[in-house]
Amino acid sequence: MVSSLSDVERVFRAGHGRAVADQRWPASGLPPGSSTDGSVWASPSRAPDPSQREDGIMTDAMRAQTITITGHGGHEIEAYLARLVDAVIGGRGSVVVIHHMPGYDAATKEIVRRFAVEGYLALCPNLYSREAPGAAPDDAAAAVRAAGGVPDERLVGDVAGAVAYLRALDDSNGKAGVIGYCSGGRQAFLAACSLPLQAAVDCYGAFVVNEAPEGLPTPVRPILHLAPSLSCPLLGLFGADDQYPSPEETAKFAAELERLGKPHEFHTYKGAGHAFFAVDRPAYRPEAAVDGWRRILDFFGKHLGS
Amino acid sequence: MCTYLTEKISVAGSGKGGCGWFAGREAIVYVDHPVHAPYTHTINIDVLNPSLGPAARVALELTEETALALAEAIHRVLAAAPAGIASGNQ
Known part of the structure; x- marks a missing residue:
């Protein structure tokens, strides 16, 4: 199944890549079938199978590897790239995956590969590259925490x-x-308010609206004031049992986007708390995660398709 | 949640981590997701020596009950031992 190329370069045989639909955000500012109360469009909208190369042949071979990219300040940082090998007519949409605070770990790299399987060019920058190049993800996360965290800029x-x-x-x-x-x-959300993007997904991010607890050494501040600069539709997926962010905080978040006329869709899952997508943690909630993945792929399909 | 809550103190002593024994220089204590313990949140304690790199780390992920029991045990054994026997000024 897997052909080893090098320590950092592998070719996987994965499921068939899926095309992303070329559906435009409607003039209403909301996705088809959606409403502002958190309900969503009724059915997936993926385009037909992407195996429509000019030569009529398409494989599902995937390449996933560690690369170096140029990050903030011109610094070279590590990143994990995954993409299907075969090109498709019209090109592929791109997804940048931002890892969670525990770091650039195996579970996050699996998410990157999932997006590649779904037909995207997917890349996760290692936000801890500077403080801990080459370190184990958990050691890197501890080092960055001790050093004060990742500045927003x-x-x-x-x-x-x-x-x-x-x-x-x-x-x-x-x-x-x-x-x-x-x-x-x-x-x-910070990136989507700061850069010209076509879609953004916030999975249970806290401290967008509310102040973080006192005495934090890390530079985490509310960023709701950036919402007027949001450059793209935003999908928010949250757990009803989460306190950071709490349903009250995400409701305020949604209300502000609504007031500003920013296209968005928030969904809060009952019976789920923080980190319900994390398959390697007790917080994993299969029903929420499976439905969340469906919504993510539908959302990216609408906005990142060729 | 990612609490970001972190207490950081200087420490004097040594620890044994994945790279073997090293001199610990600082410790951080925080409540957040564990990497390995089968809980959503734990009290996490890292003893580090940043000058030796990120791998110079001893890590603990404990439930709050056991973390408090550990703290109390430390107090008990120090109270029972001759005063100052393990001091940095011994």
């Missing part, structure tokens, strides 16, 4: 570098989105 610069890298690939259709989990959820 640097996060934006690193995501900008990741987007630029993906858009420059021959197989890119020029459209790029961002998704982040946990602390990365807040950072996904």
Whole structure:
């Protein structure tokens, strides 16, 4: 199944890549079938199978590897890239994955590969590259925490570098989105308010609206005031049992986007708390995660398709 | 949640981590997602020596009950031992 190329370069045989639909955000500012109360469009909208190369042959071979990209301040940082090998007519949309606070770990790399399987050019920058190059993910996370965390400005610069890298690939259709989990959820919104993107997904990011607890050594501040600069539709996926962010906080978030006329869709899952997508943690909630993945792929399909 | 809540103190002593024994220089204590413990949140304690790199780390992920029991045990054994026997000024 897997052909080993090198320590950092592998080819996987994965499921068939799926095309992304070329459906435009309607003039109403809301996706088809959606409403502002958190309900969503009724059915997936993926386009037909992408195996429509000019020569009529399409494989599902995937390449996933560690690369170096240029991040904030011109610094070279590590990143994990996954993409299907075969090109498609019209190119592929790009997805930047922002890892959670525990780091650039195996579970996050699996998410990157999932997006590649679904037909995207997917890239996760290692936000801890500077403090802990080459370190184990958990050691890197501890080192960065001890050093004070990732500044917002640097996060934006690193995501900008990741987007630029993906858009420059021959197989890119020029459209790029961002998704982040946990602390990365807040950072996904931050990136979408700071960079020209086509779609953004916030998975249970806290401290967008509310102040973080007193005495934090990390530079985490509310960023709701950036909402007027939101450059793209935003999908928010949250757990009803989560306190950071709480349903009250995400309701305020949605209300502000509504007031500003910013296209968005928030969904809060009953019976789920924080990190319900994390398959390697007790917080995993299969029903919420499976439905969440469906919504994410539908959302990116609408906005990142060729 | 990612609490971001972190207490950081200087420490004197040594620890044994994945890279073997090293001199610990600082410790951080926080409540957040564990990497390995089968809980959503734990009290996490890292003893580090940043000058030796990220791998110079001893990590603990404990439930709050056991973390408090550990703290109390430390107090008990120090109270029972001769005063100052394990001091940095011994």
